[in-house]
Amino acid sequence: MARLVALNSELHRNIRIDTASIERQGASLRMVPVMPSEFLKLAIDYPIVLTKNAETGRFICVALFGFAEGENLYWDDGRWQSLYTPMNIIRQPFFVGTDENGQPLLCIDEDSPCVRRDSGEELFDNEGRGSPYLERMQGVLGQLLDGEKQGADLVRCLQELELITPMRLEVTFASGASQRMEGLYTVDEEKLRALAGEPLQQLNTNGQLAHIYTMLTSLGHIYSLIERKNARDAAVAEA
Amino acid sequence: MNEQTNKPTKSVTVVGGGTAGWIVAGRIAAMHSHGDDGVQVTLIEAPGIPTVGVGEGTWPTMRKTLRKLGISESDFLRECDATFKQGARFTGWATGDAEDFYYHPLVLPQGFLKMDLAPYWQRSLKPQGQSFSNAVCYQEQLCEWGLAPKQMTTPEYASVANYAYHLDAGKFAEFLQRHCTQNLGVRHLRDEVLSVNTADNGDITSLNTRNSGELPGDLFVDCSGFSSRLLGGHYQVPFIDRSDVLFIDRALAVQVPYENPDDPIACHTISTAGDAGWIWDIGLTRRRGVGYVYSSGHTTGEQAHQRLRDYVGPGIEKLSVREIPIHSGHREKFWVNNCVAVGLSAGFLEPLEASALVLVELSAEMIAEQLPAHRDVMDITARRFNETFRYRWDRIVDFLKLHYLLSRREDSTFWRDNRDPASVPDSLRELLALWRYRPPGDCDFTSNNEVFPAASYQYVLYGMGFETDVEGMAHRLREEQAAAEHFASNRKATERALAALPEHRELLERIHQYGLQAI
Numbered sequence: 001m002a003r004l005v006a007l008n009s010e011l012h013r014n015i016r017i018d019t020a021s022i023e024r025q026g027a028s029l030r031m032v033p034v035m036p037s038e039f040l041k042l043a044i045d046y047p048i049v050l051t052k053n054a055e056t057g058r059f060i061c062v063a064l065f066g067f068a069e070g071e072n073l074y075w076d077d078g079r080w081q082s083l084y085t086p087m088n089i090i091r092q093p094f095f096v097g098t099d100e101n102g103q104p105l106l107c108i109d110e111d112s113p114c115v116r117r118d119s120g121e122e123l124f125d126n127e128g129r130g131s132p133y134l135e136r137m138q139g140v141l142g143q144l145l146d147g148e149k150q151g152a153d154l155v156r157c158l159q160e161l162e163l164i165t166p167m168r169l170e171v172t173f174a175s176g177a178s179q180r181m182e183g184l185y186t187v188d189e190e191k192l193r194a195l196a197g198e199p200l201q202q203l204n205t206n207g208q209l210a211h212i213y214t215m216l217t218s219l220g221h222i223y224s225l226i227e228r229k230n231a232r233d234a235a236v237a238e239a
Numbered sequence: 240m241n242e243q244t245n246k247p248t249k250s251v252t253v254v255g256g257g258t259a260g261w262i263v264a265g266r267i268a269a270m271h272s273h274g275d276d277g278v279q280v281t282l283i284e285a286p287g288i289p290t291v292g293v294g295e296g297t298w299p300t301m302r303k304t305l306r307k308l309g310i311s312e313s314d315f316l317r318e319c320d321a322t323f324k325q326g327a328r329f330t331g332w333a334t335g336d337a338e339d340f341y342y343h344p345l346v347l348p349q350g351f352l353k354m355d356l357a358p359y360w361q362r363s364l365k366p367q368g369q370s371f372s373n374a375v376c377y378q379e380q381l382c383e384w385g386l387a388p389k390q391m392t393t394p395e396y397a398s399v400a401n402y403a404y405h406l407d408a409g410k411f412a413e414f415l416q417r418h419c420t421q422n423l424g425v426r427h428l429r430d431e432v433l434s435v436n437t438a439d440n441g442d443i444t445s446l447n448t449r450n451s452g453e454l455p456g457d458l459f460v461d462c463s464g465f466s467s468r469l470l471g472g473h474y475q476v477p478f479i480d481r482s483d484v485l486f487i488d489r490a491l492a493v494q495v496p497y498e499n500p501d502d503p504i505a506c507h508t509i510s511t512a513g514d515a516g517w518i519w520d521i522g523l524t525r526r527r528g529v530g531y532v533y534s535s536g537h538t539t540g541e542q543a544h545q546r547l548r549d550y551v552g553p554g555i556e557k558l559s560v561r562e563i564p565i566h567s568g569h570r571e572k573f574w575v576n577n578c579v580a581v582g583l584s585a586g587f588l589e590p591l592e593a594s595a596l597v598l599v600e601l602s603a604e605m606i607a608e609q610l611p612a613h614r615d616v617m618d619i620t621a622r623r624f625n626e627t628f629r630y631r632w633d634r635i636v637d638f639l640k641l642h643y644l645l646s647r648r649e650d651s652t653f654w655r656d657n658r659d660p661a662s663v664p665d666s667l668r669e670l671l672a673l674w675r676y677r678p679p680g681d682c683d684f685t686s687n688n689e690v691f692p693a694a695s696y697q698y699v700l701y702g703m704g705f706e707t708d709v710e711g712m713a714h715r716l717r718e719e720q721a722a723a724e725h726f727a728s729n730r731k732a733t734e735r736a737l738a739a740l741p742e743h744r745e746l747l748e749r750i751h752q753y754g755l756q757a758i
Contacts, residue, residue, distance in 0.1 A: 052392040052756065053392075056749065057750075057753055057756055058756075166758060
């Protein structure tokens with residue numbers, strides 16, 4: 001269980017972060033929320049799709065890592081096998097909470113296996129000043145916070161233009177097993193192509209059109225995901 | 240052809256602004272009011288006449304009705320204090336003992352379209368004390384645990400477990416009114432109908448109103464409630480009394496606030512048998528609706544009030560209890576000339592199994608979908624409509640009677656009189672005779688106009704403890720293995736549903752806050 005507490009230069013003076021084990025924390029995630037500002041980097045490796053937040057039912061953008069619940073095909077052989085790791089993975093074990101005034105607050109999961117006492121990156125120096133590592137992580141968390149808003153803007157645009165459509169996807173693997181993908185959504189290409197005039201121009205001007213096409217292009221990685229799955233199945237079969 | 244018979248249907252006038260009036264007006268407008276040559280729908284409503292507002296339980300059909308009206312489910316849930324309904328729990332109906340209850344859920348029995356599990360249940364699981372509903376369906380458990388039939392990620396109107404609604408009828412009528420006038424182009428007149436003008440063939444040509452002059456129309460829909468202003472009043476269509484079968488003739492209704500605003504909300508109708516009738520209990524978001532429906536021939540008004548007080552508790556002293564007469568029955572015909580009645584003006588039965596709103600929806604659907612293009616074909620539509628709805632009223636009367644007929648209660652004349660063969664329709668008696676040797680099946684319900692499927696009869700029959708002697712059909716029961724698999728599937732489905740579905744009030748609060756997605 002995660003135990004989130006506000007980061008404190010006194011309480012957490014002696015804590016160190018084992019950065020080598022951060023990516024391992026995402027080893028059994030099937031997907032992770034992503035933000036438009038990282039779409040281009042994500043599109044090198046991952047399918048970017050929409051799904052619904054289980055708590056609110058609202059659409060969010062996610063990078064897809066696998067087919068079955070708990071399956072991450074990018075985590076293999078003890079390491080994250082891709083050129084770019086999504087920010088929501090590398091920000092571990094930090095989270096953005098809110099203080100009593102609703103202001104964002106940097107929190108840490110004290111129960112995270114990345115939190116150590118013996119070795120790893122320091123968070124604070126002896127005077128309680130933040131380390132360069134902590135500053136870098138604060139930057140990442142700041143980007144995630146902005147990214148959440150950008151993502152919400154993108155979703156709002158898509159919804160106003162009724163461009164979101166359920167993905168109907170049934171995948172058959174080399175092993176012969178097949179899996180129906182539920183709860184994933186993408187952009188309706190036909191409706192997108194039919195856009196014209198003012199709405200289209202606005203999408204272009206506010207930069208959302210680029211994000212939309214990046215999402216659509218990234219869907220090709222469903223095939224690389226199938227390849228990864230076949231390779232893993234084959235490896236399991238051999239073992 | 241004269242002027243009256245070759246007229247196209249271009250204007251529909253609805254009389255009455257309760258839920259019935261607005262559902263009919265909305266369904267016709269949503270389908271026919273587009274474009275310049277569409278149909279103009281006008282609803283005239285006498286100001287200051289309160290709606291009866293007893294229809295607070297629906298069928299799953301309401302999801303389709305709302306969707307066809309172009310309504311967002313989230314808006315509907317928020318504005319009508321509506322909640323999800325997954326069937327009904329009947330308490331004390333079979334024997335009246337302390338542990339006597341059964342469910343009529345809305346999810347069909349496991350594998351229902353492939354095979355009939357009832358005889359297999361009766362042979363293998365019933366002797367182990369497993370109820371029919373629990374053996375073949377997971378929904379009773381959802382109700383018992385107070386869980387909702389869907390998740391936040393489930394789109395509007397889609398379900399994990401089939402569901403209907405409970406709603407505030409007054410708020411629902413206002414909600415429909417706003418939607419119909421603002422989004423569907425229904426013209427709304429607050430005025431009183433004074434008299435009716437007719438043509439030589441008996442058709443209504445127009446209504447004289449107090450302030451708006453003469454209101455013409457090609458089709459008139461009578462949604463005027465118990466007064467049945469056009470069908471009963473103007474056309475004098477006789478009323479067929481069904482109180483010889485269904486004895487309930489009074490309702491005492493009360494709105495009960497929750498003790499705490501976050502008290503759990505029941506996700507099903509609770510129907511508790513009393514000595515001269517039964518008590519309904521439905522949970523809305525901000526209050527419960529509770530009422531005792533009873534037979535005044537079997538108890539006194541004072542005893543009935545006491546029965547309701549016993550159920551609600553001492554808090555009832557501060558609440559206002561409304562008395563509503565119930566004349567069980569319906570008109571002999573529902574569509575005469577160019578006038579059709581929908582809702583209470585067509586008929587009314589006790590609220591058992593929530594038949595009032597579903598009949599409104601079915602009527603509105605048939606009128607909208609089969610709206611005669613010209614007057615010269617209207618009589619054909621009228622005849623079909625009358626046949627269809629006479630059949631449906633008869634089936635509903637049968638199904639309601641079934642609930643009483645199967646009771647083994649001996650504690651009052653009400654329950655004993657209900658088993659008097661003279662009070663049982665022949666159609667029901669025949670079915671029950673057949674079901675002594677085999678379970679109800681689709682072969683018993685072959686019309687396109689059925690209202691209750693065979694599954695509903697099974698739930699009530701076996702919930703009430705009816706015995707079908709399946710040994711006579713033992714030679715046919717050779718699918719033991721498939722049946723066992725279906726029973727196992729149901730156990731798995733029950734586990735999955737219990738793990739995945741949120742608590743009812745929690746889901747409603749989230750929907751109020753975030754709304755459900757349309758897709």
